[in-house]
Structure formats: structure tokens, C-alpha cells
Amino acid sequence: MLKRTIGAVVLTALVGTAASAQDAQAAQPERAPDTLQSRVLACAACHGAQGQGTDNDYFPRLAGKPAGYLYNQLVAFRDGRRQYPPMNYLLAYLPDAYLHRIAAYFASQHPPYPPAVTAAIPASLLARGEQIVKSGDPSKQIPACAACHGAALTGMEPAIPGLLGLHAEYISAQLGAWRYGTRKSYAPDCMHEVASRLTNDDITAVAAWLAASPGPANPAFAPAGSLKMPLRCGSEPQ
Numbered sequence: 001m002l003k004r005t006i007g008a009v010v011l012t013a014l015v016g017t018a019a020s021a022q023d024a025q026a027a028q029p030e031r032a033p034d035t036l037q038s039r040v041l042a043c044a045a046c047h048g049a050q051g052q053g054t055d056n057d058y059f060p061r062l063a064g065k066p067a068g069y070l071y072n073q074l075v076a077f078r079d080g081r082r083q084y085p086p087m088n089y090l091l092a093y094l095p096d097a098y099l100h101r102i103a104a105y106f107a108s109q110h111p112p113y114p115p116a117v118t119a120a121i122p123a124s125l126l127a128r129g130e131q132i133v134k135s136g137d138p139s140k141q142i143p144a145c146a147a148c149h150g151a152a153l154t155g156m157e158p159a160i161p162g163l164l165g166l167h168a169e170y171i172s173a174q175l176g177a178w179r180y181g182t183r184k185s186y187a188p189d190c191m192h193e194v195a196s197r198l199t200n201d202d203i204t205a206v207a208a209w210l211a212a213s214p215g216p217a218n219p220a221f222a223p224a225g226s227l228k229m230p231l232r233c234g235s236e237p238q
Helices: 004-026 041-047 066-078 084-089 096-107 123-134 145-149 168-180 192-195 200-211
Strands: none
Touching: 041 066, 066 084, 066 096, 096 168, 123 145, 168 192
């Protein structure tokens, strides 16, 4: 009888221990995989899971831009040269090495480009935008966008971005920010020089024409040093 009683007590204890272990295991939250892809999901709400951009006019496409350009922008937000509180807060304490990894991740992504959108503006203004993008305006010392961003407008390694797949409102806002100095780059700030020579109509025209242009068939960047740049740019190593 004593042996049976002890056996029952032990069996009850074992069953209780197993149940407690199962309960503890069930109580533990499921952990997401610790990969860079999982970590950059913090960026997805605004920029899309692959950095393809969203319907919001002011959240740009990150995917497929040169890693050097993306890194420079992450540092600019972290260090306050670009001002947007959610980005400033998100990046405030991230070290350079981690920012390099984030930049390399989005540079390696190539989701489809969004459909081009033609703005309801006069054809003459769209033509003006095409002129500035492709040929510039020598009379105003405005270089062509293609001179630095490449004939396909996909950018040049290591730090000149592509210009396609962006909303017209975003492009217009950035050109305005460069013109007025609220967006800054490393000196000499070539984009400030260029934007300062553009009129309001020029900015509208360039932004509209770029937004109306379809994504490139080949999204590859121009190789570093393959374009003879018309201006010195502090963000682009010589």
C-alpha cells in the first residue's frame, strides 16, 4: 500500500511538472527570426517591405539606389542634416556599421517600379522638364540631371541616386528643400547650387516629367567615375 501511495505521488508530480513545462513554453512569446530583413521591417510601414515606396507622396522608393547614397542619407537623418522627426528618432543611436548594412540591404532590392503618373499640367511645362532632365539649360547654368544621374536616370555608384519611381510631390519638395537649405549635403553642396538656379515652374516641370517616366528596363547604376560630372559634389568622392 505504501509503495502504491508513493508511486501515485511521484506520478502526480511528474504529470504536474510536464504540464508546468508546457504552460511555460506556451507562455513564451514567439520570437521573430533575427535577420536584417526582419529588423528593417521598421522601415516597411513607410517605404514598403522591399523599399519599393508606398502611395504616400512623401515616402520615397529606397530599393535599388546605390548603397553609398542610402548610407549618406541615413547618416544625415541621424546627425540632423536632414530633418524628419520619425527618421531622426529611429536612427539616433545606430552606429555607422549598422547603417552600412541597412543601406546595402535596400540597395540590393529590385521590386517592380510603380506605374508612371502624368500630372495634369500644360504640355509645354512637361517639355521644359524633359529639357532640363536631358539637356539642362546652359543659359542659366543648369546642368542636365542626366549628366550626374546617368542617361537612364538610375544613378551612379557610389552615391548618386536614381530619380525614377518617385512621386512628383516628393521630388518637388526635395528640390525646394535643397534650394532653401533645409536639406543639406556635404560641401560643396552641388544640389543646392543646381536647385538655386531653378524657378518654381522649373521645379514643377522636372518633378512632373520624372514622375511621368516609366521605370528603366535595366535598373543598374552607372559605374563609379563613368560620368563626367559638371559640378563638384561633396557627397560623391572624386
